[in-house]
Amino acid sequence: MTNSSRPAPSVVVRDLQIRYGGHTAIEDLDLEIRRGEFLVLLGPSGCGKSTLLNAIxxxxxxxxxxxSISGKDVTFAEPKDRGIGMVFQSYxxxxxxxxxxxxxxGLRMNGVPKGEIARRVEKASRMLQLDPLLQRKPAELSGGQRQRVAIGRALVREVDVFLFDEPLSNLDAKLRAELRVEIKRLHQSLGNTMIYVTHDQIEALTLADRIAVMKGGVIQQLAPPIExxxxPVNRFVAAFIGSPAMSFFDGRLDGDVFxxxxxxxxxxxxxxxxxxRDPGAPVTLGVRPEHVSVAGAAxxxxxxxxxxxxxxxxxxxxLWTELGGQPMSVRVDGERVFEVGQTLRFTFDPARLSVFDAATGERV
Amino acid sequence: MRAAASAPVPTGTPVARPRRPIAGRVALYAALAVAALFFITPLYIMTVTSLKSMDEIRQGGIFALPASPSLKAWTAAWSEACTGLKCTGISDGFFNSLRILVPSVALSIVLGAVTGYALSHRRIRGGNVLFAALLLGAFMPYQVFIYPLVRLFSAVGIYGSLAGIVLVHVIFGLPVMTLLFRNYYSSLPVDLFKAARVDGAGFWQIFFYVVLPMSTPALVVAAILQITGIWNDFILGLVFAGRDNLPMTVLLNNVVNSSQGEKLYNVNMAATILTALLPLAVYFLSGRWFVRGIAAGGVKG
Amino acid sequence: MAQSRRHDIAPLLALLPALLIVVFAYAGTMVWTVCISFTDSRLLPVSDFIGLEQYARLFSDARWILSARNLVTFGLLFVGGSLVIGFLLAAFIDQKVRCEDLLRTVFLYPYAISFIVTGLVWQWMMNPSLGIQASVRGMGWTSFTFDWVVQRDMAIYALVIAGVWQSSGLVMALMLAGLRGVDEDLWKAARIEGIPTWRVYMSIVLPLLRPVVVTSVVLLSVAVVKAYDLVVALTNGGPGNATIVPAKFVMDYLFTRQNIGLATAASSVMFVTVLAALAPWLYQEYFKAHRAGGHA
Known part of the structure; x- marks a missing residue:
């Protein structure tokens, strides 16, 4: 976002393969992350997003x-030599x-001079408002405070790339929203590259410059949140993103008519x-609940x-209704009153629909 | 089981059970009382016998309280009881056991902690094989190893010495210690090790700065297991300790089961209590930790 | 072939002592023991190979056959008795009784005591002329007998009693921990359906405690196979040979009867038996689960 015009990418992953035992977790994955970009790896559990982050x-x-990170091949480098800081789900x-x-x-382990350590700790604790907590033990902190300390631990390393492994998943909904804003603010003021793993689409949509939606060790779509x-490039992405979920209808194409x-x-x-595209092909039509309106648009x-x-x-x-015998959800203003059994006139704009090939799931 | 040492012992908050009729409750308490009597009787008999005179014992009445309680048998057991021709009591055995106990417990815990820590890293090739071999060793009767070990130890010149018996305790304590620490360390969050690696700490730095400070529960359990286990050992002390270092259990058995002269049951029981004193003290002081130790001793994490 | 990032020798260094112990003190000695069993060694090991002769001798030795039989009798009764008593005690304590902590302490303290002490106390209590038998007769029940330690065909049961006394607290402690881990909602559900408490224990709780039962059986069985101290202290294998067990058989031939060949043949049989009993359990418990769950 901030420095996307700069040519040198921050993190580059090429042909990545990860196997353990006989199981292949990631096969031939390519990914390029721009300097200063906030990239979110999003997907259900077991999709390989955490594996990818751990590999980086x-x-x-x-x-x-x-x-490679910041132009340096780090494929076989130790974590501490990669110029990264990391924040974990369990703090x-x-x-x-x-x-x-x-x-x-970490600074002591790497022989950073005392004065420098003090300066960096002071700076990080000021940014994260940790000053009053410095002498406490982790057990004496709340969940939110712990995660701020964990972020601080990444901060003092003064590195180019921050990695977040589901950092907010252990917090309750209210704290999660607060820290989300804090992380976003941090990114804006630091301008570091951040790679953020989550299964929460709200976090992904709100934080990301670009989202990489993953499934089965493969990146399905890599694009800005709005796109x-x-x-969505396929039915999986369409179903995974959006809450309440998109409604799907299995039918076929007849020219430009579903x-x-x-x-x-x-x-x-x-x-x-x-x-x-095959004019008579079986396809799936996807309609987001908020793209349908009640007797509004002409x-x-x-x-x-x-x-x-x-x-x-x-x-x-x-509201739940039916279209062609298949269930469809419609999102309407919460202040209007509806009753079950009522018949309404629904409209939607075909330009905002998604159509997927029924066999491959790809967008057509 | 979950992580051996880290799993909290369930606290006594029983669930609402169907209320039983009064008769059922009475029967329940009666059964528990009978059971408690069965378990407490030997301790009671040991104690009262040790406080009686031989004259009183010969009159029978093993359950009777001592007419005039006296600690004479205790002092006799400590400093005069005979094993064969030597009559210096079992105090020698007490101090021998202590001299065996301290280095054996310390060394076996250190070695178990280091081995368990190394094995908790799953990436180590052959780690599983080593662990399996250790476990097999833990379940094998000592008779399978004892004779070649005696020969090996004599060849090195430590057979029948303090060093020899300590080494034997370290060898045979290793499986359970390794199991305990490996399970405990495997139960620590993986993220912690990852964070330390990102921070640039190496294998030993992670062990000393991160893992060891968190090991108190495992160390306590290990100490309880090893102190009671090594103190209560008989066969290894008998074979490996040598004439001058015989542990208390061996001397006790010699005192009680030596066939010379009249049997002094009061002295025998006093000696028996004295031998049981240290593990009993550990048991009563450690409370629920002892139960954790039991669970850790045989259950996987 | 995966390229390795680095060759970290620190963990290997840490494992070196354990490796040496496994190679020399465990594997090496086992192999040595088995090797000696194929020779005609008596006081000292010699290397004249005589094949399976020691094993033939062993299995025609009445003492060995008796010790194997004793092991089975003792083992079944000791394990069974400890399991039943331990489970009952745990189930009783689980009924919201008063003085729970005190009862637990009383039931478990024998487990802190050595088998030597256990054996000596019970030897004294079962002393026919001054022990419990004499006391009860003195109170007027003159036909009462409790002289198992001196009866050839009963002495093995004396060992069982002492063993059960020492070890059932262990089962109680393990079972109680297991019972406390049972989902409370299960009890509520059973209560709503009106199932009697004992039925819930037998049909619902006990199957749930299967892992605890397995653990208990393994721990107790290890004690059975290793049984030596208790026998030495309580009966010293007697009266006659009535309570000899394999561990004592081996120790006798190693250190007093000076027939190393026969002793090692006996310990090799013990070794193979334990291995055969253990291998499937070890595999199941420790390795299958790890294979299934990969490294995250």
Whole structure:
């Protein structure tokens, strides 16, 4: 975001392979992260995102490929020599050391002069408001304070790249939101490269310059949050991102018209991906709940639906109805009152839909 | 089981159980009382016998309280009881056991902690094989190793010496100590080791600065296991300690089961209590830690 | 082949003492023991190979057959008795009883005591002329007999009693920890369905405690195979040979009867038996799980 015009990338991963036992976790993965970029690795558990992060950190032996950080090949370098700092989900603070000792441990291990250690600890604790906590033990801190110390421990290393391994997953919802903002502010003021692993799409959408959505050790889509959200490259990404989830309809294409039983939805305005497509192919249509409106917009496709379930969610209300015999959710203003059994007129804009090949799951 | 030493011993917060009828409760307490009696009786008999005179003992009435309690048998057991022709009591054995105990406990814990720490790194090639071999050793009866070990020790010149018996205790204490520390260290969060590596700490630095300061629970359990285990050992002391270092258990058995002269049951029981005193003290002082030790001794983490 | 990042010798150095112990003190001595068993060694080991002759001698030796039989009798009764008593004690204590801590302390203290002390105390209590038997007869029950230690066919049961006294507290402690780990909701569910407490223990809780039972059986079995101290202290193998066990058989031939060949043949049989009993359990407990769960 800040320095994207600079040509030299911060972290480059080429043809990365990671196997343990007979199991292949990552196969031929390529990734280039710009200097100062905030990259989020997002995916369900077991998708390989943490494995990738650990490989970048040097905590995992790679089976093949190459990793370089700040232009230096670090594929076989020790973690401490890679110019990285890392923050862990479980905080991983040394329980018998005070906060100050936790912050300075790495510097002491690497023979940094005393005065320099004091300066860096002072600076980090000022940035993270840790001053009153410096003499405490980790057990005497709250979860949020612990994670701030863990961030501080990465900070004092004064390195180019910060790695975050699900740092907020152990916190409750309120603290998570607070620290999320704090991390974002930190990134803006430091301008470091940050690689952030999470399974929480809200964190990904709010923090990232770019999101890499992963599944089965493969990056499915690498793009800015808005693009991942609005133009998911495949059905997996579409289903994984967005809450409440996208509704899917299995039908087929007839030219530029989506056919679902008796229902025919003309896809005028939909930006089809390049390349050939079979005009009669079976496809899946994806509609996000917030892209449907109730008797509002005059343009677009309109249909009548019966309200089956009403789920009030505070600011919004989710209505469940049916389109062509398949369930569909619709997000409406929380202040409007609806009743089950009521028939409403729904409309949506075909330009905002997603269409996927039923066989491959790829966007068409 | 979960991590041996780290798993908290469940605290006594019983669940609401169906309320039983009064008769059931009475039967329950009666059963518990009978059981408690069965378990406490030997300790009671040991104690009262040791406080009686031989005249009183010969009258029978093993359960009776001593008519005029006296500690004479205790002093006799400590400094006069005979093993064969030598009548210097079992105090020698007490001090021998102490001299064996201290270095054996210290060395076996140090070695077990280091080995367990190294084996808790799963990346070490052949670590599993070494661990399996150690465990097999733990379950084997000593008879399988004893004779060649005697020959090896005599060849090196430590057979029948303090160094020899200490080494034997370190050798046979290693499996359980390794198991205990390996399980404990494996139960520590992996992230902690990762963080220390990112911080640039090496194998020994992580051990001394990060892992060892967190090891208190495992060290306490290890100390309890080794102190009671080594103090209670009989067969290894018998074979390896040598005439001058015989541990208390061996001397006790010699005192009680030597066939010379009249059997002095009061002295025998006093000697028996004296021998049991240290492990009993450890047991009563350590409380729930002792239970942890039991669990750690045989259960995987 | 995966390229290795570095050759870190520190962990290997740390494992060196353990490696030496395994190679020399465990593996080496086992092999040596087995080797001697194929020779005609008596007081000192000699190297004249006589094949399986010692084993033939061993299995025609009435003392050995008796010690093996004793081991089975003692083992089954000791393990069974400790399990049943230990489980009952744990289940009783689990009923929200008063003085729980005191009861636990009383049931477990024998486990802190050595087998030598255990053996000597029970020897004294079972002394026919001055012990419990004499006391009970003195109180008027003149036909009461409790002289197992001096009865050839009963002495083995005296060992069982002393052993169970020493070890059932161990089972109690393990079981109690297991019982406290049972999901509380299970009890609530059983209560709502009106299942009697004893049924819940037998049909629901006991199967859940299977790992604890396995652990207890393994620990107790190890004590059975190693049983030597208790026998020496309580009966010294007697009366006659009535309570000889394999461990004592081996020690006798090694150190007093001076027949090393026969002794090592006996210990080799013990070794193979334990190995056969242990291998599947060890594999299951310690290695299968690790294989399944990869390194994160």
């Amino acid at each position: 950190a040097g905590l995992l032996d790679v089976s093949g490929g190459e990793i 991983a603070l040394y329980p018998r050391m005070s906060v100050a000792e936790n912050l300075s441990f 991942v959200y609005q133009r 056919v679902l039983g008796q229902v025919r939805i003309p896809l005028s305005g939909y930006a089809f991906a390049d390349g050939s 343009s677009g496709y309109a249909f009548d639906g019966r309200v089956a379930v009403v789920e009030p969610m505070g600011a919004d209300t989710l």
